[in-house]
Amino acid sequence: MPSTSQLTLPSVGEHLILSLPAPKVLMLKMNRPKALNAMSFDMEQDMRKTLDWFEQTQQLWVLVLTGNGRGFCAGQDLRSFMEAADRDDDVEEEAGGDKTLSAQLKRIKSGGFGSISTRRCSKPIIAAVDGVAMGGGTELVLNCDLVLATSRSLFGLPEVARGVVAAMGGIPRIPQIAGHQRAAEMLLVGEHMSAQTAYERFGFVNAVVNVDKSESIESGQAIIEAEALRWAAKIVKNSPDAVMVTKEGLNLARDAGKEPHGIDEAAIKSFDGERSKALYDGDNIREGITAFFEKRKPEWSDPPVFSRTASKL
Numbered sequence: 001m002p003s004t005s006q007l008t009l010p011s012v013g014e015h016l017i018l019s020l021p022a023p024k025v026l027m028l029k030m031n032r033p034k035a036l037n038a039m040s041f042d043m044e045q046d047m048r049k050t051l052d053w054f055e056q057t058q059q060l061w062v063l064v065l066t067g068n069g070r071g072f073c074a075g076q077d078l079r080s081f082m083e084a085a086d087r088d089d090d091v092e093e094e095a096g097g098d099k100t101l102s103a104q105l106k107r108i109k110s111g112g113f114g115s116i117s118t119r120r121c122s123k124p125i126i127a128a129v130d131g132v133a134m135g136g137g138t139e140l141v142l143n144c145d146l147v148l149a150t151s152r153s154l155f156g157l158p159e160v161a162r163g164v165v166a167a168m169g170g171i172p173r174i175p176q177i178a179g180h181q182r183a184a185e186m187l188l189v190g191e192h193m194s195a196q197t198a199y200e201r202f203g204f205v206n207a208v209v210n211v212d213k214s215e216s217i218e219s220g221q222a223i224i225e226a227e228a229l230r231w232a233a234k235i236v237k238n239s240p241d242a243v244m245v246t247k248e249g250l251n252l253a254r255d256a257g258k259e260p261h262g263i264d265e266a267a268i269k270s271f272d273g274e275r276s277k278a279l280y281d282g283d284n285i286r287e288g289i290t291a292f293f294e295k296r297k298p299e300w301s302d303p304p305v306f307s308r309t310a311s312k313l
Contacts, residue, residue: 004060010050015043017031018050026060036131037067071137075134122244131152133154137155141155148207148227150195161288178202
């Protein structure tokens with residue numbers, strides 16, 4: 001069996017940088033720095049391929065997820081995914097002819113945002129965050145096992161400001177971590193928060209590493225990556241079998257009292273209701289996305305009226 005250093009890494013595009021920085025450890029670095037590592041369709045496809053390979057490769061025990069440049073991940077590249085949905089002739093089947101809705105369902109079932117946000121990975125994932133983690137970037141973080149962030153990092157789920165929702169696992173997951181009221185604050189207000197606030201009040205950051213704002217981008221990244229590798233080394237010292245069984249237990253405990261695969265099932269159910277279908281077929285989602293591209297404030301219309309039984313969530 002080859003050692004870690006002898007492994008052949010998957011072939012991916014320039015939007016990802018893969019490396020083997022330590023024994024048993026794979027580092028996946030998102031690499032669209034000019035776009036703050038916003039998730040494009042092709043980047044997500046390569047992340048899915050890489051994560052599938054990671055899970056199947058016995059010599060790799062821990063994944064470190066990070067980003068290149070000023071951002072960890074600024075969310076979704078909206079234009080890229082809209083173009084991909086338009087190209088996919090099969091994407092309408094799952095949602096009664098609604099391309100946008102069906103594309104989202106398809107993503108949830110194949111791992112969610114970045115193929116991580118709803119994935120039930122059998123091995124530990126450490127997020128090493130330096131900079132902006134917004135929208136889908138925060139949803140990625142919420143499904144990592146350990147989250148380390150520099151003091152200059154920012155988190156948030158601002159989807160409602162764009163007329164969309166944190167549909168890739170954020171809505172069902174953050175209440176489990178932070179409780180209903182704090183989850184509502186994060187999801188309904190949509191403002192960003194510091195790493196320290198995410199650590200102290202919301203509880204989804206394990207440790208905050210002090211990095212002065214005057215430090216260069218490269219210096220901050222080197223500091224957080226070194227910290228992530230230090231944590232990874234601690235995990236690698238343990239039995240990989242015991243770690244994987246423990247990880248499975250954590251997944252089961254998280255879903256206790258729910259249907260199997262509770263988070264992704266909850267996310268899928270959130271699309272099945274009358275309200276969600278109206279959202280994706282309505283004027284406000286188009287207005288939110290258009291306003292984003294035109295760099296202006298959206299002008300919202302009043303929402304439609306539904307019966308009290310319209311949503312099962």
